């Protein structure tokens with residue numbers, strides 16, 4: 001392991017933290033914005049608690065538009081917006097903006113699916129007991145869908161790890177960036193291998209944690 | 221007849237005699253009806269089938285009222301109109317003295333707290349324990365944790381689930397889940413309980429238990445119960461009055477005993493014969509030799525009710541009029557706690573004697589019907 005110099009170790013550690021930051025922060029933003037969007041989509045849809053086609057349609061189209069734009073194009077296309085928000089278009093902070101945007105749209109759809117899995121009978125029982133719409137959303141829909149919501153977050157986190165490597169390659173730092181710079185550009189395959197191994201372990205860890213939480217929460 | 225004999229004969233617990241809850245149609249009810257639906261109409265899609273067609277219905281306070289009908293008859297639509305889970309296109313919905321259609325959203329939510337509902341598939345929250353499920357309606361009404369605990373502690377023994385307090389629905393049997401559903405419906409102390417096929421997902425034994433529980437709760441808590449079912453056995457076991465629905469209309473209604481022993485409509489007859497078992501036993505009929513010359517053979521369906529259920533009418537008729545009577549099938553049962561007997565007889569006699577005998581039997585108040593042989 002002579003290639004693993006202290007300098008390289010520091011670089012790996014720093015890159016790992018950058019990846020963690022990109023994935024963590026953008027996921028947190030995506031959950032915070034994606035859940036309300038998903039609830040809105042679910043509630044305003046046909047047969048929902050408050051069907052509002054004029055809101056449901058455009059919102060659905062917007063989410064689809066973001067979802068269907070390839071990430072690399074999305075990243076470039078929103079550079080002006082990224083500058084506005086992050087003050088710069090390079091670096092980890094700047095990478096978080098497109099990552100959060102893509103993840104928000106992705107999660108909104110996954111969350112919507114999870115909400116659709118909630119037994120309509122439970123919602124009906126709550127209505128029969130005199131629950132308000134807000135109570136149905138926060139005391140029935142979200143708690144009943146929680147295992148599904150957590151599973152969706154797990155899927156999103158794993159995808160974000162992949163996307164973050166791409167974002168890193170255009171100046172965002174992180175493990176993906178390190179792998180490209182050292183492993184590919186400086187012909188150090190051992191660095192590339194280490195980066196890949198770290199990413200595999202990271203994703204495995206995320207998936208196991210997510211699965212464990214879902215099992216614990218589902219009570220079925 | 222004892223309750224146990226009835227339970228054995230019908231497979232369901234016998235309804236106790238409760239004359240006070242069986243309103244005499246002649247006397248005007250002293251209290252306002254719990255439910256009064258007037259002229260309800262509902263069609264789900266323009267041009268689609270009519271789910272409710274001018275349905276009017278009164279459920280008196282304190283009674284258990286059943287609605288039977290085949291699949292798609294409109295039963296669920298009707299019961300869901302009672303708490304406005306479904307809004308009728310036209311008509312009036314008066315429940316516990318309130319005009320529900322006149323209420324705003326907040327008023328309707330308040331009114332719904334006075335109406336419990338029990339569902340075929342239980343509709344429990346999977347991620348809440350038994351206690352948390354039962355407390356749901358209290359939680360949304362803003363009760364404190366202490367109030368909820370106290371109420372749950374009252375309700376658990378009422379439905380016999382003390383031991384399952386902290387279990388999750390996945391850990392319960394169907395019957396236990398329905399007990400939770402019933403306790404949950406009762407948490408807000410409603411005066412009206414709506415049951416949409418509450419026992420249809422349960423086996424016969426569990427059905428009997430749940431029905432006995434519902435009747436017991438009605439007695440103890442002075443509830444009014446409106447239930448829908450496609451099983452006549454449920455009606456026989458606990459209902460005081462019953463309505464029969466077909467294609468969005470109520471085609472017949474009345475006291476359970478009357479409807480069972482003297483059904484008018486064809487659909488009702490078919491439902492009733494499920495539990496009465498008055499089909500002509502063709503195999504027994506085929507084995508009878510031809511009647512002697514000069515004699516006529518008729519098939520009679522005789523219904524004994526009231527005091528005649530115990531009088532030896534058959535023997536008396538045979539002796540008085542010199543009639544040969546062959547019992548092809550017979551059964552003694554109870555409906556809504558009243559005993560009745562039903563027999564299919566083959567009678568052989570000269571035509572005059574036969575006519576005189578039928579007149580005599582009818583004079584005693586028996587329902588005698590000539591069946592086509």
Ligand SMILES: Nc1ncnc2c1ncn2[C@@H]1O[C@H](COP(=O)(O)OP(=O)(O)OP(=O)(O)O)[C@@H](O)[C@H]1O
Pocket residue numbers: 264265269270271289290291292293294295296297298450
């Ligand atoms: N939400 C709905 N949308 C469209 N049609 C409906 C809806 N609910 C009921 N219907 C239709 O209304 C009619 C009556 O249905 P309903 O559910 O009231 O019948 P039911 O007597 O309860 O039947 P079952 O015994 O099968 O539960 C049926 O023709 C049904 O297809």
Ligand SMILES: [Mg+2]
Pocket residue numbers: 295296297417
């Ligand atoms: Mg139904």
